[in-house]
Amino acid sequence: MIQSTLSTDLITSDILPVKLQRKPSPHTYLDKRVTKPQRGTKRTRSQRARERLQTKEHLAGLARELHEGELADKIDRCHSRLSVLTCGRHVARIIPNFTCEFRLCPDCGRRRSRKLQTKYLPPMKAFMLHNKVTPVHLVLTQTHRKETRKQAIKRVRDSFTKLQRRIFWKNHFKGGTWSLEITKDKKGFHHAHLHIVGFRRKFFDIELLRSEWLAATGDSHVLHLKPIEDIAAGLREVVKYVSKPLDIRRFGADDLKEFLGLKNMRLFGTFGEFRDFCKDFEPSDNDDAMSELESLTRDLVEGCACPQCSAPLFDLRLSKSELPQFYEQIESSPPGKVGASWN
Numbered sequence: 413m414i415q416s417t418l419s420t421d422l423i424t425s426d427i428l429p430v431k432l433q434r435k436p437s438p439h440t441y442l443d444k445r446v447t448k449p450q451r452g453t454k455r456t457r458s459q460r461a462r463e464r465l466q467t468k469e470h471l472a473g474l475a476r477e478l479h480e481g482e483l484a485d486k487i488d489r490c491h492s493r494l495s496v497l498t499c500g501r502h503v504a505r506i507i508p509n510f511t512c513e514f515r516l517c518p519d520c521g522r523r524r525s526r527k528l529q530t531k532y533l534p535p536m537k538a539f540m541l542h543n544k545v546t547p548v549h550l551v552l553t554q555t556h557r558k559e560t561r562k563q564a565i566k567r568v569r570d571s572f573t574k575l576q577r578r579i580f581w582k583n584h585f586k587g588g589t590w591s592l593e594i595t596k597d598k599k600g601f602h603h604a605h606l607h608i609v610g611f612r613r614k615f616f617d618i619e620l621l622r623s624e625w626l627a628a629t630g631d632s633h634v635l636h637l638k639p640i641e642d643i644a645a646g647l648r649e650v651v652k653y654v655s656k657p658l659d660i661r662r663f664g665a666d667d668l669k670e671f672l673g674l675k676n677m678r679l680f681g682t683f684g685e686f687r688d689f690c691k692d693f694e695p696s697d698n699d700d701a702m703s704e705l706e707s708l709t710r711d712l713v714e715g716c717a718c719p720q721c722s723a724p725l726f727d728l729r730l731s732k733s734e735l736p737q738f739y740e741q742i743e744s745s746p747p748g749k750v751g752a753s754w755n
């Protein structure tokens with residue numbers, strides 16, 4: 413069952429630091445009542461790598477508590493040994509020894525959300541061009557109730573289905589994508605949110621959308637809407653919930669047990685006319701930015717020039733615990749000084 417060396421982990425963000433400066437827009441509506449989505453403070457790459465490691469250790473521990481030894485072993489083995497193609501200052505590519513494909517694994521989640529970006533960015537760009545629609549990031553929330561995670565998910569998705577049937581929605585939105593984020597608060601309530609990239613046909617008063625959402629949910633008008641300036645960044649922001657749909661640090665064995673019982677829980681989907689558009693969409697060679705990036709890194713081997721600094725790349729074999737240390741060393745070293753001690 414080892415998928416081993418065939419799975420290539422392309423660290424897109426390591427190659428091109430695509431930090432997009434979002435200009436403040438006069439049309440940004442911020443609803444302060446909405447809990448800020450998982451944005452957190454800015455963490456370094458080494459911190460993020462270390463957090464992924466801790467999350468996986470936590471998950472494997474919970475799996476063992478539930479006597480799910482096979483799952484725990486898979487999580488332990490996933491990305492446990494890495495082949496890192498690096499110039500010493502930049503990481504061009506990481507190839508893991510094994511990927512567990514467990515839906516809560518943060519390493520596999522990252523791969524999954526990158527795949528979704530590669531798949532959906534080209535049709536999104538084409539859809540916007542053909543239909544003259546503008547993308548917005550919409551967060552739909554619901555009131556807290558004492559219910560199971562499954563019930564909370566079903567409730568928010570049912571409400572969204574109702575919203576899509578309403579005339580107002582049909583007049584103003586031409587489809588898009590959704591992803592699901594589920595959190596659990598200290599009191600044990602499950603909060604399910606939908607993060608939507610919606611293609612807006614025309615401008616509208618946000619209060620009208622609030623009352624439509626209230627009509628669909630019966631008791632919640634709380635939502636958050638902001639224009640997306642850059643569709644690649646907007647899509648990335650939404651698909652990140654596919655890589656971390658749940659706050660696993662707050663997870664106990666019971667939570668994992670409940671999650672394992674949620675068969676086929678979808679975390680991402682398309683809706684409206686965009687859904688049909690995707691079915692027929694055939695990417696052309698020139699509008700696929702992600703593929704361009706992928707082809708830039710896919711064929712890289714030892715000795716090739718680093719895409720960022722042109723220094724020769726070398727292959728570094730690291731264990732999972734060494735990766736955060738390696739990133740740390742890159743982060744703390746003056747330019748050009750890293751790599752030697754790892755070689």
Ligand SMILES: [Zn+2]
Binds near residue numbers: 513
């Ligand atoms: Zn994994």
Ligand SMILES: [Zn+2]
Binds near residue numbers: 501502723
């Ligand atoms: Zn470099």
